[in-house]
Amino acid sequence: MTEATDMGTAAAEGLREILEKNVGSRNIATFAETESPVSWDALVRAGWVEIADDSGEDGLSLRDLVEVVRVWGAFCVPLPLVPTLVTRRHSAAAREFDGPVTLSVPTPQTTAGWGAVPFGQRTDIGVLDSFDGGTVVPVPESSVVNFAPTLGAAEIPWTTTTTDAPARELAVLWAAEAAGIARTLVTISVEYTRDRQQFGKPIGSFQAVKHILADAHIAAEQSDTSALWAAADQARAFEVSAHAIEQAVDVAERAIQVHGGMGFTWEMGLHFYLRHLLTLRDLVAGLAESHRS
Known part of the structure; x- marks a missing residue:
């Protein structure tokens, strides 16, 4: 596997600084x-929505974009940057x-002939009808899907x-987003x-909890x-991307488990990550x- 270029690494670190601050x-x-x-306007003004426009030798590679999107996923910001x-x-x-x-x-999960539109609930968003000389149109009359609020589908x-090419890149970048979420979890x-604390000790000192955390860490590494x-x-991009997301889902489930009853509460918020994944x-x-x- 290749390393990200200096440009990709710098972009990822720049985005991390912004997200850490906000x-x-x-x-x-x-x-x-x-x-x-x-x-969204802040991302536009800072040029973040344009970083992938040049797919040539002087632009960011897919590997570079993975570096950037892993950072994006770690904060799970509900904005349509990846699409x-x-x-x-x-x-x-x-x-x-x-x-x-x-x-x-x-x-x-969608009816035959229908499609899921990430962030389709936004009033300012357009939907591309085709990557083969298509056009961008307003979101047509739709059914709101509230399952994952951070994706507003x-x-x-x-x-x-x-x-x-775009289908493969989307799969890879959504996998990178999932890997970032897994790290955060x-x-x-x-x-x-x-x-x-339980019984006067941090619950992380209990062997059973340590095992769950170890398994979560391994799954995050695999993601x-x-x-x-x-x-x-390229040949296995869809298959391996699916595996990355599946491992991240495993991390989310283990995170909920180690939180015990608190893991199921709305206020703790772990379910938002799981629904997103x-x-x-x-x-x-x-x-x-x-x-x-």
Whole structure:
């Protein structure tokens, strides 16, 4: 697997600085269903939505974008950065559109002929109808999907025509996003088990909890490695991306487990991460099925 270029590493660190400043260690429950701690306009003004526009030798590679999106995923900000990056990278119509751009993806959960539209609930977003000389149109009459508030999805009665390259890159970057979430969940879980006391001891000192945390750490490592591998292996990109997300889902489930009863509360917010990951899993499954040879 190749390393990210200096440009990709610098972009990832720059984004991390912005997110640390605006999001930091805030509980996801404080912003998942309300206003994003980072505004879309701020990303536009800083040029972040344009970083993937040049896919040539002088632009960021897919491996570089994985580096950036892993950071993005770690903060789980409810903004359409990933679909906008990929649609702009592969569509002139998306680059010309004045606002975020998304797409419609068939998933195992949608009715035949319908697609799930990440962030389709936004009023300023457009939907790309095709990567093959398509146009960006307003979100048509849709059904709101409230399962994952951080993805603000809707369902519409058609799907975007995707070619192989953007479909593969979307799968890889959604895997990278999942890997970033997995890392955050491990950190949250370790900190909780250090602070939470039972029988006069931190629960992290109990052998059973240590085993769960160790398994979560291993799964997070596997998710991260799989996202990198997916970027390097075009032939198996969908398969390996799906594995990366599945490992991240495993981390989320273990995080909820070590939090005990608190893990199921709305205020703790762990369910937002899990719902986000489950939706990413469906989106990648839909892309993979559409491009199955």
